[in-house]
Amino acid sequence: MSGHGEAQGMISAKSGPLKGTASVPGDKSISHRALIFGAMAVGETKITGLLEGQDVLDTAAAMRAFGASVSRHGEGAWTVAGVGVGGFREPENVIDCGNSGTGVRLIMGTMATTPITATFTGDASLRKRPMGRVTDPLSLFGCQAYGRQGGRLPMVLVGAADPVPVRYTLPVASAQVKSAVLLAGLNAPGETVVIEREPTRDHSERMLIGFGADLSVERSHEGHVITLKGRPELRPQTVAVPRDPSSAAFPVCAALITEGSEIFVPGVSQNLTRNGLYLTLVEMGALIGFENPREEGGEPVADLRVRFSPDLRGIEVPPERAPSMIDEYPVLSVVAAFATGTTVMRGVKELRVKESDRIDAMARGLEACGVRIEEDEDTLIVHGMGPGGMPGGATCRTHLDHRIAMSFLVAGMAAQREIAVDDGSPIVTSFPIFEGLMNGLGAAIRRG
Numbered sequence: 270m271s272g273h274g275e276a277q278g279m280i281s282a283k284s285g286p287l288k289g290t291a292s293v294p295g296d297k298s299i300s301h302r303a304l305i306f307g308a309m310a311v312g313e314t315k316i317t318g319l320l321e322g323q324d325v326l327d328t329a330a331a332m333r334a335f336g337a338s339v340s341r342h343g344e345g346a347w348t349v350a351g352v353g354v355g356g357f358r359e360p361e362n363v364i365d366c367g368n369s370g371t372g373v374r375l376i377m378g379t380m381a382t383t384p385i386t387a388t389f390t391g392d393a394s395l396r397k398r399p400m401g402r403v404t405d406p407l408s409l410f411g412c413q414a415y416g417r418q419g420g421r422l423p424m425v426l427v428g429a430a431d432p433v434p435v436r437y438t439l440p441v442a443s444a445q446v447k448s449a450v451l452l453a454g455l456n457a458p459g460e461t462v463v464i465e466r467e468p469t470r471d472h473s474e475r476m477l478i479g480f481g482a483d484l485s486v487e488r489s490h491e492g493h494v495i496t497l498k499g500r501p502e503l504r505p506q507t508v509a510v511p512r513d514p515s516s517a518a519f520p521v522c523a524a525l526i527t528e529g530s531e532i533f534v535p536g537v538s539q540n541l542t543r544n545g546l547y548l549t550l551v552e553m554g555a556l557i558g559f560e561n562p563r564e565e566g567g568e569p570v571a572d573l574r575v576r577f578s579p580d581l582r583g584i585e586v587p588p589e590r591a592p593s594m595i596d597e598y599p600v601l602s603v604v605a606a607f608a609t610g611t612t613v614m615r616g617v618k619e620l621r622v623k624e625s626d627r628i629d630a631m632a633r634g635l636e637a638c639g640v641r642i643e644e645d646e647d648t649l650i651v652h653g654m655g656p657g658g659m660p661g662g663a664t665c666r667t668h669l670d671h672r673i674a675m676s677f678l679v680a681g682m683a684a685q686r687e688i689a690v691d692d693g694s695p696i697v698t699s700f701p702i703f704e705g706l707m708n709g710l711g712a713a714i715r716r717g
């Protein structure tokens with residue numbers, strides 16, 4: 270299924286102070302994994318707080334197509350009756366992962382060591398994204414992949430009949446590639462080892478251990494060495510999906526730049542592999558209180574109290590922080606535009622292969638809103654205009670990218686003139702309640 274319907278223009282006008290509680294939906298990364306790992310277990314996995322965004326719904330449909338029983342019992346409450354490691358059946362039709370890189374790459378990994386054939390596709394955004402980064406390591410297990418030029422979807426994967434375990438050092442900092450290799454390793458005999466030089470989100474490792482896999486992580490001079498013993502019997506789990514820190518970023522950043530705001534954002538992950546944006550905002554002078562630190566759904570979380578921050582300063586974001594905030598650079602670049610001074614984001618070339626080229630999309634849109642930008646292949650530099658300094662008054666192109674759409678709608682809340690986006694429909698992929706939640710806090714976002 271495609272990740273979105275017809276293009277839907279949206280407009281964000283200057284907002285009054287944001288007030289109230291922003292309860293954002295479940296974490297997208299953990300939601301995909303809960304469905305996929307549940308499908309690999311023997312028995313019934315119970316999930317609460319599942320993100321019911323289109324990306325995750327597409328993964329649920331894919332798990333059904335591979336033979337798992339996936340049922341919805343109420344809002345966010347789902348069960349998955351798994352088929353066991355290596356138990357996927359051959360799907361009868363093409364697997365359409367819509368807009369979701371995480372969905373397609375993790376599912377490719379999961380089927381790569383089972384002797385079945387599957388064809389994958391997605392929407393116009395996903396069909397542009399590189400799949401070689403997963404099919405290269407999957408071929409080491411014995412899986413074959415036939416795609417379009419440049420390793421693009423649609424793509425046919427023929428799973429290995431006689432898989433061998435793999436030792437693989439990630440050439441890019443990517444949790445999707447790491448997870449695809451680990452998922453393939455589940456049905457290979459012996460030990461599969463993945464080495465990552467820079468730590469990326471660790472939900473697969475945490476959850477695989479929770480589902481009963483024999484997985485260990487050692488820190489060595491090479492980085493994290495993750496060792497997984499193949500062919501375990503995974504035990505079904507009860508998964509309480511915590512709220513998504515990448516979605517929380519939008520109300521948080523909106524409150525920081527909108528005069529008079531004070532909002533409460535419960536249950537935001539403090540997992541060190543996800544919290545880079547929050548560290549960065551604090552360094553910029555953001556007024557954020559971290560209250561009631563605790564564990565929820567196996568993740569460290571805190572409640573955030575966020576106030577309008579008139580003294581935001583531009584900073585140089587440490588490049589080694591990039592993997593822990595990779596999806597948050599678009600909205601950070603909006604905050605940077607309302608800061609005083611220059612914000613330098615280096616080491617961010619991965620942004621060019623997301624749902625859109627996010628460096629280009631943010632640079633062009635911010636320029637249209639009157640902000641001075643510098644960029645190169647691996648860098649985005651935003652020259653801040655201070656609180657309320659952004660002229661706005663532009664229509665920004667979102668290129669089928671939910672995070673670009675939400676970032677410019679946040680910018681419109683504090684800019685001098687309205688900001689429109691040409692297409693807000695992809696927002697349903699990750700944050701289906703975005704418009705209602707933001708307007709409930711006091712934003713003035715409308716269709717048009």
Ligand SMILES: O=C(O)C1=C[C@@H](OP(=O)(O)O)[C@@H](O)[C@H](O)C1
Pocket residue numbers: 297298299370371442443444445446448470595596619
């Ligand atoms: O593993 C995951 O759940 C994700 C990993 C990241 O992608 P990469 O692995 O391409 O960095 C991130 O951008 C994406 O939103 C979710």
Ligand SMILES: C=C(OP(=O)(O)O)C(=O)O
Pocket residue numbers: 368369370371372596623624672699
């Ligand atoms: C990059 C993202 O997702 P995906 O790679 O799963 O499409 C995102 O949600 O920002």
